[in-house]
Structures are given as structure tokens and as C-alpha cells.
Amino acid sequence: MDEAAPGLFGTAFTADPYPAYAWLRTNAPVHKTVLPSGVSAWLVTRYADARRALADPRLSKDPRRHRAAEHASGRVGIPGERRANVMTHLLNIDPPDHTRLRRLVSQAFTPRRVAAFEPRVRELADRLVDGFAERGSADLIDEFAFPLPIYAICDMLGVPAEDQDDFRHWAGMMLHTAGKRGGVGRAVKRMRAYLGELIHRKREDLGDDLISGLIRASDDGEQLSEEEAAAMAFILLFAGFETTVNLIGNGMLSLLRNPAELARLRGAVAAGDEALLASAAEELLRFDGPVELATWRFATEPLTLGGERVATGDPVLVVLAAADRDPERFAAPDTLDLGRADNPHLGYGHGIHYCLGAPLARAEARTALATLLGRLPDIRLAADPGELRWRGGLIMRGLRALPVEFGPR
Ligand code: HEM
Numbered sequence: 001m002d003e004a005a006p007g008l009f010g011t012a013f014t015a016d017p018y019p020a021y022a023w024l025r026t027n028a029p030v031h032k033t034v035l036p037s038g039v040s041a042w043l044v045t046r047y048a049d050a051r052r053a054l055a056d057p058r059l060s061k062d063p064r065r066h067r068a069a070e071h072a073s074g075r076v077g078i079p080g081e082r083r084a085n086v087m088t089h090l091l092n093i094d095p096p097d098h099t100r101l102r103r104l105v106s107q108a109f110t111p112r113r114v115a116a117f118e119p120r121v122r123e124l125a126d127r128l129v130d131g132f133a134e135r136g137s138a139d140l141i142d143e144f145a146f147p148l149p150i151y152a153i154c155d156m157l158g159v160p161a162e163d164q165d166d167f168r169h170w171a172g173m174m175l176h177t178a179g180k181r182g183g184v185g186r187a188v189k190r191m192r193a194y195l196g197e198l199i200h201r202k203r204e205d206l207g208d209d210l211i212s213g214l215i216r217a218s219d220d221g222e223q224l225s226e227e228e229a230a231a232m233a234f235i236l237l238f239a240g241f242e243t244t245v246n247l248i249g250n251g252m253l254s255l256l257r258n259p260a261e262l263a264r265l266r267g268a269v270a271a272g273d274e275a276l277l278a279s280a281a282e283e284l285l286r287f288d289g290p291v292e293l294a295t296w297r298f299a300t301e302p303l304t305l306g307g308e309r310v311a312t313g314d315p316v317l318v319v320l321a322a323a324d325r326d327p328e329r330f331a332a333p334d335t336l337d338l339g340r341a342d343n344p345h346l347g348y349g350h351g352i353h354y355c356l357g358a359p360l361a362r363a364e365a366r367t368a369l370a371t372l373l374g375r376l377p378d379i380r381l382a383a384d385p386g387e388l389r390w391r392g393g394l395i396m397r398g399l400r401a402l403p404v405e406f407g408p409r
Pocket residue numbers: 054090091092102153235236237239240241243244245247285289290291294295296346347348349350352353354355356357358360361
């Protein structure tokens with residue numbers, strides 16, 4: 001099957017993977033391939049199969065379930081996590097441990113906390129636009145999409161202001177060395193060590209922040225250990241950072257390449273139409289979302305997926321980006337329609353690992369769009385779309401830079 005399949009994972013593929021995904025959906029909807037790391041895995045590309053696989057308890061999240069875990073160590077799972085000793089986090093564990101940890105963190109990561117935090121995200125977004133509004137041009141990734149989630153999540157976790165630039169630096173190492181696991185590993189290790197220390201300090205002086213919430217959280221009298229709290233803080237940062245950078249970056253690019261939809265959203269922002277703003281944030285995620293593939297899953301027993309026999313220990317990767325363009329589920333899937341009413345996309349996942357940070361991500365996306373279009377109404381792309389460069393890790397996909405122009409104001 002591999003000979004006939006279109007090239008996967010090269011530069012052209014990363015710039016526009018959708019034609020290859022359309023081919024896979026039609027010709028090989030559950031497709032075994034060898035990844036650039038040398039590990040082979042099944043790619044699941046149809047919406048119905050994807051949704052089923054995401055919720056299938058026979059697919060474990062524990063990398064030790066990999067058929068050859070000892071050989072694949074460091075090549076399956078989240079980059080850098082082994083080196084930083086953060087193997088026990090929500091995306092790597094199964095029930096009943098997952099159920100317990102998720103309940104504990106949900107106590108700290110409440111919708112109330114997110115809602116209370118929205119004005120702070122608006123303030124951050126405005127301050128970032130202040131930094132370049134006069135200039136008439138900017139790189140939206142470096143100057144807006146990248147710092148916004150870093151400062152937002154640091155504030156929410158309770159990282160003191162004077163330490164937040166260290167985080168910006170480590171996060172930059174993670175982004176700019178994506179694909180080179182060594183650099184990512186170093187950045188992850190530093191963040192993890194810092195979070196461990198911070199938790200230790202906060203234990204003496206609990207505040208109203210998320211880390212204090214994690215320390216306080218308890219289940220039948222059982223509290224998170226310091227180790228678990230640090231792993232949890234790390235996964236919140238890790239899962240909430242590059243995703244948001246790319247949601248803003250990919251989303252703005254989709255708008256800039258679809259001027260009629262851009263004008264529609266600009267009108268909605270000017271009129272205070274919150275409903276269109278909210279549905280736009282969902283549609284941009286469906287159309288070109290940041291999480292191209294869901295995280296690793298491993299078969300715990302032989303199973304049949306889309307007609308293929310998957311053996312025990314085989315890795316399964318659900319291609320969210322392909323599922324969300326499946327014509328069997330979405331009308332005109334390759335068209336960006338910001339008002340799309342029937343939009344049960346898988347951009348935040350599905351099942352027990354459904355994105356815990358979705359309320360925060362939605363708030364950040366709405367705020368980013370409203371701020372950018374409200375303050376820079378004539379924003380336009382300052383590069384040929386074909387020349388834009390993409391960062392393609394296995395799981396996430398996003399732009400290295402997004403140059404834009406606008407009338408100085
Ligand atoms: C901006 C857009 C975001 C997108 C598109 C996104 C997407 C996802 C997806 C697809 C999953 C499921 C992965 C899988 O099943 O393999 C997930 C899980 C998760 N996300 Fe997000 N995410 C976003 C932002 C955030 C933010 C801001 C946070 C936290 C601050 C966050 C925290 C998490 C956590 C903790 C999990 C693991 C949940 C579990 O395993 O129970 N995410 N996210």
C-alpha cells in the first residue's frame with residue numbers, strides 16, 4: 001500500500017497535508033506507515049473510525065504498552081518527557097489512575113477560574129498589539145501568538161511575573177528546536193525542575209492560583225503528591241502552549257486567505273456578534289487546527305479498525321486533521337464557513353482525554369480574533385502563502401512566522 005500512497009511527512013506535505021489525507025481517507029482509511037522516527041504506526045483518517053478509536057478503551061495511552069517499548073523509548077510519547085521524568089501525566093495514563101488525576105485537576109481548573117481569567121487574557125492581547133500597532137507590520141507568531149498563551153498560562157498557574165520571561169525562553173527553545181528532540185528535552189527538563197521548586201515554595205504559602213489549587217485538591221482525603229502536581233502543571237503548560245500558538249497562527253492564516261470570511265468576522269467583531277465569534281473559533285479549529293494527530297495510543301489486544309487487523313502493542317495515531325475534513329461527516333469540508341452550524345469537529349479530541357483546557361483555549365481564541373480584527377481592521381498577509389514556512393512535529397502543525405501588514409494606528 002505504501003508505494004501507491006502519497007508522500008507523507010515531507011516539506012510539501014507539511015505545507016498542505018490535506019490532499020494526502022483525502023487520498024488516505026478514500027484508499028487506505030486505516031493505514032500502516034513508517035514514521036520519520038522509524039517507528040511504524042497505524043494512521044486513522046475517517047471521521048467515524050477516528051471518533052470510535054478516540055473513545056475505545058482497548059487503545060491505551062501508556063507508552064509501555066508499545067510492542068517494543070524498550071526499543072522505542074523516547075520515540076513514542078511526548079518529546080522530552082522521558083528525559084524530564086514526566087511520564088505520569090493525563091495523556092500517558094489509563095483509568096483508574098486517569099480518572100482520579102483528571103478529577104483532581106478538574107477541581108483546580110474550573111470554568112469559574114477560566115471565566116474570571118478572561119479579562120486578563122484581553123489585557124495581555126491588547127498589550128501585545130500595543131507593541132506593534134504603530135509599526136504597520138508584524139510577525140503575528142513571534143509578537144502575538146507565541147507570547148499570549150505563555151503569559152496567560154503562567155499567570156494562571158501562579159508563576160511570579162519576574163520568572164515568566166524564563167518560561168518564554170524555554171518555550172521558545174521548545175518551538176524553535178521542534179523536531180530536534182535534544183533541544184526540546186533540555187527545555188522540558190528546565191521547566192519541570194522550575195515547577196517542582198515552585199510547588200515546593202507554594203506549599204508554604206498557598207494563593208488563589210492554579211498550582212495552589214492543585215496542591216489543595218484532594219479526593220477522599222488523598223492529595224496529589226508533589227511529583228504528580230509538578231507533572232500536572234507541566235502537562236497544562238505543554239498541552240496549552242503550542243496548541244494555542246498554532247490555533248491563532250493557522251486560524252489567522254485561514255482568514256487572511258479567505259477575504260470574504262475575514263470581512264464577515266470583522267463585521268461581527270465590530271457589531272459585538274459573540275455568536276459568530278464563537279462559531280468562527282470552532283470552524284477555524286476544524287478547518288486547519290493545531291493538533292494534526294491525536295497523541296499516541298497502543299492496542300492492548302488484537303482489534304479490527306476500519307477493516308484492518310491491529311495487533312497487540314501496535315501504535316495507533318488518529319489523524320484529527322483528516323477526520324475533520326471528511327465529506328462523510330461535514331458538508332463542503334474544504335470550505336471555510338465561519339457560521340457552520342453542524343460542526344462536531346474532533347479538534348479538541350473526544351472521549352475521556354477530551355481537552356481539559358478547551359474552555360481556556362476557546363477564550364484565548366475568541367479574544368485573539370476580536371483583538372486583532374478590532375484593532376487592525378485592514379490586516380493583510382505580507383508574504384506569498386506559498387513561501388510561508390511550517391513547523392511540522394508529528395503531533396502539531398503550525399507556522400514558523402506569519403508576516404502581516406496593516407495601516408499604522
Ligand atoms: C488551543 C487549542 C487547543 C487544542 C486544539 C487542544 C487539543 C487537545 C486535544 C486534541 C487533546 C486530546 C489528545 C488525545 O486524546 O490524544 C487535548 C488534551 C488535553 N489538553 Fe488541550 N488543546 C488546546 C489547548 C489546551 C489548553 C489551553 C490547555 C490547558 C491549559 C490544554 C490542556 C489539555 C490537557 C491537560 C489534555 C489532556 C486531557 C486528558 O488526557 O484527560 N489544552 N487537547
